[in-house]
Amino acid sequence: MLLSDPDLPFAETTATQLRDYPEWHRGRDRYAIWMIPINCPRVLAHIEHMTRQLADLLHPTRRQPHITLFVCGFEQDRRIHDDDFTAGQLRQQLLDLEQLSLPPCTLQIGPPDSFASAAILSVGDPQGQLQNWREVLGRQCSEVRQAAYVPHITLGLYRRSIDVRLLRQRLAQLSVADDLYLPVEQLQYATYSSNDMFGPLECRQWVIYGSAHKRSIR
Numbered sequence: 001m002l003l004s005d006p007d008l009p010f011a012e013t014t015a016t017q018l019r020d021y022p023e024w025h026r027g028r029d030r031y032a033i034w035m036i037p038i039n040c041p042r043v044l045a046h047i048e049h050m051t052r053q054l055a056d057l058l059h060p061t062r063r064q065p066h067i068t069l070f071v072c073g074f075e076q077d078r079r080i081h082d083d084d085f086t087a088g089q090l091r092q093q094l095l096d097l098e099q100l101s102l103p104p105c106t107l108q109i110g111p112p113d114s115f116a117s118a119a120i121l122s123v124g125d126p127q128g129q130l131q132n133w134r135e136v137l138g139r140q141c142s143e144v145r146q147a148a149y150v151p152h153i154t155l156g157l158y159r160r161s162i163d164v165r166l167l168r169q170r171l172a173q174l175s176v177a178d179d180l181y182l183p184v185e186q187l188q189y190a191t192y193s194s195n196d197m198f199g200p201l202e203c204r205q206w207v208i209y210g211s212a213h214k215r216s217i218r
Helices: 041-053 087-099 129-137 164-172
Strands: 030-037 066-075 105-114 118-124 152-157 181-184 186-193 202-208 215-217
Touching: 041 105, 041 118, 041 152, 066 087, 066 129, 066 152, 066 186, 087 129, 087 186, 087 202, 105 152, 105 164
Parallel strands: none
Antiparallel strands: 030 066, 030 186, 105 118, 105 181, 118 152, 186 202, 202 215
């Protein structure tokens, strides 16, 4: 749940332990997601400004800024566990995305918010295209998700617990950009090492929208 939810979502933040999580990955190596990369200099500068102001609360290391669009799961040759994801499923997702006729979209970068485990920037989708893409990606597999999808940019994971009332005060003191937008013309399929909490996202496939033609490049 989000800090901005009307009902008190959590009493304090959850500090993330920096360790391997074998009970989660069970020996599987690469974890896959579809994401929207963030390359806009103004948005990147705003993210950096926010993280600096929350530096005493957050782990100093994080993955490159992005918006997670769809969580695929662990890359595997065949499905054994319910969070396994195969090359065949990816091929079908690519075909479905290529057939989707949508113009480029623009996302609005909103005020800071928080999950119990992470500080975030909220993301608005006035054109509703995120849901269109998610529906297409979900045709061939069930998304790995324990809670409702909330588009956001992660500022960082908490390294210590802080009372929710103090957290609200800290976030309210942060500057809010009222006219900050992110143009989206590309979706990326990326993976990261499951035993490295802050390992880089490696782009393996991408789909470009808004040109004279659409294409995916392997």
